[in-house]
Amino acid sequence: MSILVQKIALTFFLTVISIGCINLADISPVNAKQTPHPFAPTKLEAIETAITQARKENRLPGGVIWIEHNDNKFTKAYGKANTTPIHSLAQIDTIY
Incomplete structure (x- = not known):
């Protein structure tokens, strides 16, 4: 596998993980405690x-x-x- 393909794959992987982490922030325990x-x-x-x-x-x-x-x-x-x-x-x- 070429270095360019590895960099693209790594970038894609990190992007997907980052998006998942951003969405998890919406359901954090801190936000849940603020809801009456x-x-x-x-x-x-x-x-x-x-x-x-x-x-x-x-x-x-x-x-x-x-x-x-x-x-x-x-x-x-x-x-x-x-x-x-x-x-x-x-x-x-x-x-x-």
Whole structure:
């Protein structure tokens, strides 16, 4: 391979890598922290507390929170999906 072809290949490779790095800067953790959470943390904590308390009192084996507003989603699974005949963990797509 000639030196000219090697230089062109190296230049192309470095250009592609540089473009990829520039695009990754848009999703950096610093930018993510600046975006406010779309749901009120105190409301989510109240929901979590209610589900946790109901589980402690054996009123339900588990549950799934699925909240959507516009394009924002919050999902979380708690406890067990079924207690008989086998114990299985709840998933966000569990149907009770």
